[in-house]
């Protein structure tokens with residue numbers, strides 16, 4: 302799949318984030334629990350060097366729980382505090398504040414030795430598009446969160462949101478660009494919706510989802526779409542036949558008979574993105 306990017310946007314977003322990073326102690330990175338590696342931009346490791354780090358496996362409500370546990374282990378081993386998350390909920394503040402204490406232990410100790418007690422940790426949220434950054438900030442901030450002014454950062458239009466007496470959050474997230482080192486990464490990002498649909502080929506995405514689903518989550522996919530058909534003719538492609546069956550079941554037909562591949566592909570992709578197929582992850586950590 303060919304995907305075009307706009308270096309102008311990328312450079313601007315990167316510069317804005319570099320400025321904001323100077324103001325914070327802690328970087329809260331959001332990634333998609335269904336594809337945690339594809340959903341990151343590895344540049345963040347360099348950009349956030351020297352900062353405390355947390356990673357949030359967001360949209361965990363849509364991901365395979367076993368895979369998410371394996372990813373938590375993976376990130377913990379890399380020294381990054383992981384938290385699994387459904388950012389639309391509002392019940393995770395305590396888990397976040399507790400995680401911040403672990404991630405920022407060194408800074409808190411350093412402050413304590415200098416006699417500085419209870420100085421709030423300053424954090425910012427970063428992540429690629431559509432990963433849930435705004436939802437997370439809004440849920441964490443809640444209705445009662447007070448915005449604090451008169452501090453660096455505010456001059457650029459940013460505000461600090463007081464989450465807790467120990468935690469202040471920049472209200473504007475840093476946007477990381479997804480990085481396509483290979484086509485497989487691009488495809489995973491397309492599946493989860495982190496790339497604008499206008500530049501994507503929906504049929505390729507749906508084809509990929511069905512092939513992947515058949516190989517890895519056969520029960521869930523067959524429960525939703527019926528059994529994978531066995532081709533009578535070996536030249537037929539079972540995934541295409543499956544798509545045709547699904548189109549027939551759902552009335553995705555052109556002129557009453559022909560399969561409307563665009564329409565059925567959009568439905569399959571939407572089913573996956575909204576969790577109607579079930580909890581499905583697109584990658585698991587490689588065995589050590």
Ligand SMILES: Nc1nc2c(ncn2[C@@H]2O[C@H](COP(=O)(O)OP(=O)(O)OP(=O)(O)O)[C@@H](O)[C@H]2O)c(=O)[nH]1
Nearest residue numbers: 359360361386387388389430431432433434435436
């Ligand atoms: N199922 C599920 N959906 C979520 C979760 N978090 C966010 N969403 C949905 O994902 C979509 C994108 O969320 P946003 O908060 O706008 O994402 P963002 O990272 O700020 O997006 P950009 O503004 O494009 O950078 C919205 O439709 C949210 O409702 C989650 O944990 N679970």
